[in-house]
Structures are given as structure tokens and as C-alpha cells.
Amino acid sequence: MIDEKQQTKALDADLSELFLRQSQKALLLRQESYGLRIERLKKLKAWVLANTTKIRDAVYSDFKKPEFEADLSETFVVLADINLALKSLKKWTKPKSVPAGLTYFGSSAFVHYEPKGVCLIISPWNYPFNLCIGPLVSAIAAGNTAIIKPSELTPNTSQVIAQMVGELFPQEEVAVYQGGPEITQRLLQLPFNHIFFTGSSAVGKIVMEAAAKNLSSVTLELGGKSPVIIDKTANLKDAAEKIVWGKLLNCGQTCVSPDYLFIHESVRESFMEHLKYFLETLFKQPGENFKETPNYARIINKKHYQRLCQALSTAIEDGASLVYGGDVDETENFISPTVLDNVPLHTTLMKEEIFGPILPVNTFKNHDEVIQYINGQPKALSLYLFSNDKRIQKRYRLETSSGTACVNDVVVQFQQPHLPFGGVNESGIGKSHGHFGFLAFSNEKAWLKQRVGFTSAKLLYPPYSAAKKRILNILMKYF
Ligand code: NAD
Numbered sequence: 001m002i003d004e005k006q007q008t009k010a011l012d013a014d015l016s017e018l019f020l021r022q023s024q025k026a027l028l029l030r031q032e033s034y035g036l037r038i039e040r041l042k043k044l045k046a047w048v049l050a051n052t053t054k055i056r057d058a059v060y061s062d063f064k065k066p067e068f069e070a071d072l073s074e075t076f077v078v079l080a081d082i083n084l085a086l087k088s089l090k091k092w093t094k095p096k097s098v099p100a101g102l103t104y105f106g107s108s109a110f111v112h113y114e115p116k117g118v119c120l121i122i123s124p125w126n127y128p129f130n131l132c133i134g135p136l137v138s139a140i141a142a143g144n145t146a147i148i149k150p151s152e153l154t155p156n157t158s159q160v161i162a163q164m165v166g167e168l169f170p171q172e173e174v175a176v177y178q179g180g181p182e183i184t185q186r187l188l189q190l191p192f193n194h195i196f197f198t199g200s201s202a203v204g205k206i207v208m209e210a211a212a213k214n215l216s217s218v219t220l221e222l223g224g225k226s227p228v229i230i231d232k233t234a235n236l237k238d239a240a241e242k243i244v245w246g247k248l249l250n251c252g253q254t255c256v257s258p259d260y261l262f263i264h265e266s267v268r269e270s271f272m273e274h275l276k277y278f279l280e281t282l283f284k285q286p287g288e289n290f291k292e293t294p295n296y297a298r299i300i301n302k303k304h305y306q307r308l309c310q311a312l313s314t315a316i317e318d319g320a321s322l323v324y325g326g327d328v329d330e331t332e333n334f335i336s337p338t339v340l341d342n343v344p345l346h347t348t349l350m351k352e353e354i355f356g357p358i359l360p361v362n363t364f365k366n367h368d369e370v371i372q373y374i375n376g377q378p379k380a381l382s383l384y385l386f387s388n389d390k391r392i393q394k395r396y397r398l399e400t401s402s403g404t405a406c407v408n409d410v411v412v413q414f415q416q417p418h419l420p421f422g423g424v425n426e427s428g429i430g431k432s433h434g435h436f437g438f439l440a441f442s443n444e445k446a447w448l449k450q451r452v453g454f455t456s457a458k459l460l461y462p463p464y465s466a467a468k469k470r471i472l473n474i475l476m477k478y479f
Pocket of ligand 1: 122123124125126127131149150151152179180181182184185198199200201203204206220221222223224254255353355381422423428
């Protein structure tokens with residue numbers, strides 16, 4: 001019998017050997033033209049297009065993710081990422097000249113986008129294909145090698161990812177390691193040039209601490225509570241429809257899902273009517289049970305199911321009123337869309353990321369109290385404001401901080417390919433998507449070329465005479 005220690009030793013040896021091979025390959029990739037990266041991305045695109053059914057079936061068997069949502073939020077978004085990279089890579093990789101100015105007269109300078117090297121991509125279970133392969137697209141576009149650690153909670157999708165990578169890339173270019181935290185812990189011992197982690201803030205801290213030992217750079221795409229504010233000037237019907245869609249997508253298990261809602265007290269009743277209407281009709285036929293519709297996913301596992309049931313029942317015990325839903329079934333990890341009113345601010349539902357189909361609603365009288373509340377919480381990944389008042393929109397833009405924000409819609413800012421995506425502090429560090437993803441996996445190397453025998457800095461070489469002091473004074477005044 002091989003004991004645990006020996007197994008860890010064997011795993012470490014295996015990982016070190018792979019890391020070494022990827023490091024050697026990374027040196028070669030650094031010298032390649034962008035055309036070869038395009039070839040890799042095209043291979044990836046062709047595989048995804050040829051295997052949409054396989055991806056769809058895998059995420060369905062992992063947590064009954066509806067077919068349409070799998071196509072939309074796993075496959076389509078990855079294809080869109082690849083297409084943008086294919087279209088833009090020539091521009092992204094082109095060195096960017098910077099002006100020399102008078103002080104650097106005679107020199108030329110530019111930013112060279114160098115691949116970081118060997119990268120680690122750790123992903124969560126909630127969009128198991130998209131959040132693994134999206135970062136891989138950026139890593140490949142930027143010319144890196146990568147080791148991927150998909151989530152152990154979606155084993156069917158992880159298996160598809162391993163198969164795809166195995167068919168498309170030699171291990172020294174891209175490799176997949178499946179398993180849980182124990183594998184991540186071993187991987188984190190290695191001196192990666194960049195670590196791209198998507199997951200909870202708690203594990204993000206573990207990743208950052210491990211990265212610090214090797215001074216590996218990190219992108220941390222984390223979670224948190226994304227507030228929704230509905231002003232009295234909002235179009236309530238439009239707001240209700242969009243919020244129901246964003247909240248029930250993936251059964252509320254979306255990092256940018258509307259987490260909790262503050263509504264102006266004067267429009268609460270009218271909004272609740274619209275909300276109930278769309279809850280009844282958007283994902284199912286009126287009168288149909290949410291269990292019967294193929295459009296509604298399940299909670300990923302028993303642990304999360306129990307966590308949500310507990311948060312729901314303690315909120316009700318503490319005074320919240322159940323306005324809609326509240327049906328649960330442990331045999332299927334099923335929780336129906338649930339709306340609660342007057343939810344005390346100290347409850348788990350208002351303190352921790354919900355990550356499920358439960359929407360707490362509270363009212364407000366004026367925006368000062370909402371802004372003050374938001375600023376007293378950890379910084380959100382997203383903030384949603386429904387308002388037609390430009391002054392109010394400006395107040396939230398200037399007076400609150402969040403990774404992303406969206407006015408009069410929810411979730412869609414995630415997929416705007418020309419916007420950076422990511423959190424701030426507790427909700428994340430660094431940005432991803434499109435050009436920002438390319439930059440996350442690139443070292444922006446400063447390159448300055450001087451004329452031989454000349455440098456304007458010579459004017460200030462020692463000895464530091466009075467004349468040189470006068471030149472420096474002039475420079476300090478005018479530059
Ligand atoms: P998680 O943090 O539990 O797991 C993420 C990854 O870390 C998995 O691969 C897991 O195996 C690994 N891991 C878990 N515990 C670990 C440990 N102790 N040591 C080392 N590695 C460990 O997250 P999750 O439950 O898979 O995903 C849900 C969370 O991810 C939510 O908080 C959500 O908001 C966040 N999320 C963020 C984004 C984003 O883009 N910002 C996207 C999706 C999900």
C-alpha cells in the first residue's frame with residue numbers, strides 16, 4: 001500500500017517534471033510570431049464547435065444546467081472570446097511606441113508584450129467550461145504555456161476539458177490536472193509566472209498567500225454580494241424582468257448575479273407585482289412547477305443546498321417575510337425561486353454571498369442611506385442601478401466602488417468584450433476578458449533604445465557642478 005506521503009511525493013515529482021517541460025517550452029513560445037498563436041486558437045475553436053453537444057451534456061449531467069444556458073453561457077461566450085482574439089491579436093501583440101520627449105531626445109522607446117511564461121489556471125464549478133477555457137484563450141493569445149485545474153464539483157465537464165486539451169495540445173504546452181483542493185495545494189508550491197484563479201474570496205486568499213512565496217503575479221476573479229438598487233424613476237416592469245432573468249440564470253449560481261435588492265419604498269408594491277409576474281412566466285409556463293421546467297438548473301450539491309436552506313430559515317426566524325417560493329426538495333438539491341421581504345441586515349442572507357435563487361428585498365427612503373450601507377460592505381463584484389435619473393446614476397458612479405456596474409440591466413456587462421471584467425479588493429484583483437485578459441497574461445516590458453555615445457542624462461552625470469544644478473532646476477520647473 002502506498003501511503004499518503006508517498007503519493008504526495010510522487011505527485012510533486014510529476015508536477016515538477018511537467019513544470020520544467022512547460023518552462024522550456026515557454027522559452028520557445030516567447031520567440032514565436034503571433035501567427036502560431038492564431039493557429040492554436042483556431043484549433044481550439046474548431047474543437048468547441050464540433051463538440052457543443054458533448055459540452056452541453058456534460059454540464060447537464062453535472063447540475064442539470066439547461067441546454068440553452070449551456071450553449072449560451074459556456075460555449076457561445078468561449079467562442080466569442082476566441083473570435084475577438086483572432087480578430088485583434090495582431091494589434092494586441094504589436095509593440096506600442098511611446099514618445100521620447102525632450103528629456104529622452106535621440107532615443108526610441110516602446111512597450112513589448114512578452115508572454116509571462118508558465119501559467120496556472122484554477123477554476124470554479126458554476127460555469128465550469130467557460131471559466132476554464134476563457135482564461136486559457138487569453139493565456140494562449142498572450143503566448144504562454146498553461147496548467148489547468150478545473151473544479152472537482154463538475155467532474156463530467158472537467159473530463160471533457162481534459163479530453164479536449166489532450167487532443168489539441170502537447171502536455172508541455174497545455175495540461176490539465178483534475179482533483180480537489182489537495183491538487184491545487186500541490187500546484188501552488190510551484191513558481192508559476194502567473195496564477196489566474198476564479199473562485200471564492202476565501203480560497204482567493206489561500207492562492208494569493210501561496211503566490212506570494214514565489215512572487216507569482218495573480219489575477220483573482222472572486223465573488224461577493226452584488227447589490228441592486230431600484231429608484232423611484234425606474235421602469236419597474238423592465239427592471240423586474242431583467243432581475244428575474246439575472247437571478248434565475250444558472251439557478252442564481254452566477255458570480256455577477258443580483259444578490260440583494262434595495263427598492264424605494266414608494267414603488268415597492270408595484271414592483272413586487274411585476275416581479276411575481278415574471279417569476280411565474282419567464283422560466284416556465286404559468287401554473288407549471290419549477291421542477292418541471294427544463295429551463296431551471298439545480299443547486300450544485302448537498303452542502304450548498306443545506307447552506308441555502310439554513311440561511312433561508314434563519315432569515316424567516318429573524319423576521320423576514322416570505323413573499324414568493326420557498327419550496328425545497330433535498331432529493332434533487334432543488335430550491336425554487338424565493339423572494340423575501342424586510343430581511344434583517346445582520347442575517348446570513350444579507351451578510352454572505354447567496355449564490356442561489358433567493359432574493360432578499362429591503363426598502364429605502366433616500367439614496368444616502370443606501371450608499372452608506374454599500375460603502376460599509378466589502379467591495380462588490382457588480383452593482384446594479386435601475387434609475388432614469390442621471391444625477392442618481394452619477395452619484396452611484398462616483399460615490400460607490402465595485403469591480404463592474406450596470407445601469408438599467410443586470411449581468412450583461414460580463415460579456416461586453418471591450419470592457420474589463422473583474423472585482424476590486426474583496427471581489428478580486430486584476431482584470432480579464434478580451435484585451436484585458438491578454439494583458440493579464442503578458443508582461444508589459446519597457447524597451448528603450450539609446451544612440452551609442454549619446455545620452456541626454458550625461459548632462460547630469462557627476463561632478464554635480466553649480467551649472468548642472470541650474471539645469472536640473474530648470475528641468476524641475478518645466479517638465
Ligand atoms: P471555490 O473557491 O470553492 O473553488 C475554486 C477552485 O479552488 C476549485 O478548483 C477548487 O478545487 C479550489 N479550491 C477549493 N478549496 C481550496 C483550498 N482550500 N485550497 C486550494 N484550492 C481550493 O469556489 P467555487 O465554489 O468553485 O465557486 C464559487 C465561487 O466562485 C463564488 O464565490 C463565486 O462568486 C466565485 N466566482 C467568481 C467569478 C468571477 O469571475 N469573479 C466567476 C465564477 C465564480
